[in-house]
Amino acid sequence: MKSIYLLALVFILSSCTFGDKYQNVETFSLDDFKVVRELEGKMLEFDSLIMHPTELRVFDSLLITVNYDCEKMLHIFNLNTRKQVNQCLLRGQGPNEMLQPRFVGNDKSKVLLFDVATSKVMEYEITDLLKNSSPVPCRQAQLQNKIFICANQIGTQFLGCSHQPDYQIYTFGLDGALHDKLIPYPASSISYSDVEKVDAYYMRFTTNEKDKLALCYCMTDLIEIYGLDGTLIKRLQGPDYFFTYFKEVHNGEVVTSSPDTNRLRDAYFSPCNIGDSFLVLYNGNKPMDKSYSYLCKELFGFSWDGIPQTRYLLSDAIFAFDVDVKHHKIYGISDSPEYHIVEYNY
Template sequence: MKLHIVILFILLFCTITSCSYENKYQDETSFTLKDFTEQQSLVGSPVNFDDIILRPNQIQIFDTLLITCNLGNERLFHIFNLKSKKKIGERISVGQGPDEMIQPYFIYNQKDIIIFDMITSIVSKYSIEEFVNNPDPKAFEKIKIEEQVMSEINLLGNEMIGSLYRPEHPLYLFDKNGKKTKGFGAYPISNITYSDVEIVEAYRSIFTTNQNDKVAVCHFWTDLIDIYSKEGNLLKRLHGPKHIFPHFKEYNNGNIVTAKAERGTHQDAFYSPVNVGEDFFVLYNGKSLEEPEYNILSKQIFVFGWDGTPKQVFSLDQGVSRIAVDSKNKKIYGISNDPEYHIIEFSYK
């Protein structure tokens, strides 16, 4: 009888004091905003071009050129001159013809303009001069990816890397001819268990590389960043600043199996990581999708070294959904749709 009372008391005490195993990611390094060595408040100003900004979902900077990608428009890429604020022209028609695209994504590179079309699985490479001066630019190289990559693609040394949204690996490597060579990385491990469908949805991510030997995987639904070596070895697993975990549940609807976030648990984390030399910049949101005034626009940018060291936090006076960085002139350009689509310029130190 006394033993039962003792056990009951322990259970009651644990309930009152939340006595449970703290959920952490395996191999994680926890961080908060206090771990960043510097914080800056940035005031943005709209970039007023001589033509309207449509509905861009991506942006890239090439010296004095700003190029937007506008899905759903007849011509997908619009080129602007940042000095003159004039529109240079529009490039690449929508379609499945030899010089057309359907759902393109920039592959970060400053030497050439490289674009991956997710629908046709073709990587097209253009010289900057050709892309800017020719209304119908011709690629100097095209590579067909042998599998349907369901994400953006980045360069990693002489290889390419992207996601197939499979439960075995978060990313996969492809050689210079587009042939899949191996799975890359591993999904995070915590106290939460997932089905194959749940783990793919819970750990959706966007990533960048230093184009040489490092990959930073930035997750959408958990404030987790995994930094990998070129060989796929985990170098640093950064968790913070809110220490969010994704809670997804599998649903069966006839022949369709999917996973959705459990109500009251869904929060935005990272968007738009950008390689900036020895560092990478990434937008941080931190909002709950169930907040009455939720939007995707983020007002913080975190700066990490490629070794995972927290360096800077930029607090923006205006939210943006995607960024590009001009490290030479210390400028950050972001896309905003508040109240209409426009480009915002921030200066940083």
Template sequence: MSRTRPFARAGLLVATCLMAACGEGKPDAAAYVPVVEPLTGTVLYGGDRLSRPQSIGVAGDWVLVGDVPRPHALHVIARADGRYLASWGRQGEGPGEFSSLWGIQSAGPREVWLFDPAQVRLTLLDVSALLAGAPNPLRRTLVLRGDHLPMTAVWTADSLLVSSGMFTTGRLARFDAAGEPRDVVGPLPPAKPNTPPAVAQHAYAGTLVRHPSRPLLAIGTRHADRVEIYGTDGRLVTVGRGPANFEPVYEPKVRAGAPVMGTGDDLRFGYVDLFATDDRLYALYSGATRAERPGKASFGVEVHAFDWDGRLRARYALDALALAIAVDPGGSTLYAVRHDPEPAVLRYPLLR
């Protein structure tokens, strides 16, 4: 596949003034741009059971793939050899049914949380029970209530859920264990003058993840190369920046009497997916505008690895356009889903 790898540099580290900012926006003088390391992937699974895969996660010995729910919403694949093990879920609004499946969060070696943004609902699935043939492997469903409009959501503790979305008073919404709203916390993202808060939130929307063991969250901004790191209390800890250091391109508009985010072909895509391990945040990077890559700007060509202090530590160039990524707990293997030339789950050995 022919493509351009933006900002590639061979054989040197380039000193830079990138911002790995704290809450006050102070620069980190130790920041640098790592050399781009090319990765060569192999197909872990490319069978015809895949439709248009949307998301990917890792739990225990399995890779889990969220798909357009026709006929199934979730696929379970063996990490070791790519064997197709099971499918589960279908299109609909009842238990075990999905409109979309954009979030897969490990809940230990046996279970995963699945997030359906269209239904604002989290589902807890026991994967080991599914593979054992249990008639009902679904352990819990949880609808996030209130007037908020969550776009991504994660389970952080036995009593706390956090989501990012179109909120007007803060960056993160927190919910109790029953899905009832508690509060909205964190500073609003930077915005152009006279920009309504909900429009700024839309411009800086992105994938929300949590640290596997510490009270930390991160958002990879979809239309900027910006990674925000928060405490679960909503405190902004730091902001990591990618090599291009760009912000969303948009204009506040009014449509049907409501404020909206106005965009065009110059809208650039930044971190289109984000995955967290104990020591790294892996951000799938596009860098392309709609005009530069029509219909494919939301697919990533690089993976940027940050530490939890917001410092860019590594850059990897992929040999395929990827929509979503996941990394094994040891940080040795990266998994990605592609759509073309045929839907597949790819496996890449990571250079550390």
């Protein structure tokens, strides 16, 4: 009997000693959040269909959604009257058109978009978006290097995901010229090829619009906070401590990678700066489970020093959101049972 206990102890110690891990990481659990709040959502009803939005931004009383499957991709609603104000921004490759617009950061002083397909950044006056179906940007820049899925702005710099194996972030001047390459991939016990690495560490990031970035990874429950000079401030893992595993696949001269689906889990999505802290959706579900949903029912708040602050439990699960800090409201997108906008008071 004693030998069985000894074998079990050796197995446990071996698992702790030789399990995968990140370097210079601090772990946290759900118990580390200082505040836990349940939020009851309210579904907003408008005079027009919201269609199938992929993301949204709130500018005072205006809600703007992006809809890729519509000819006019920006749909603008008045939150007070619940009426649609305009549809604008034609899909195409013309001078004032875009193919895959996404919002740049969370700065509410301007409407800044970049086209994922062309890496062109365009700034618009809100009044122009309200009046015209094909608004003319008041400022635009063609970024020197192609960026991937996510962009932000700090002062006179644009920042974008590189999707390259050496560095994760490009920085550009307002004229689009490349300035720097920042932030290596997380150092861990797992060995990746270049193509495995860029796929495994798919992430979104937000900034405090001054001097810090928060990288929130989608397939490992890891958050990294960096200074604008690329210095690591804190690397956090939690609350479930899982990793992402990919395998390189060769098809003739084409090299791709695919995930280990048995160990694949969803982690963090849609980070959003709210001033002295940031919020990010947490999922934790496994796509292979029968009960899997990519919608998130938990929203975590962290200080810009990486300290867990508030854990919000959402009544209506969402996949993207924005925050009206002035009025303490969160607006999210859900597609269950159909697409709708949900409002939370926080």
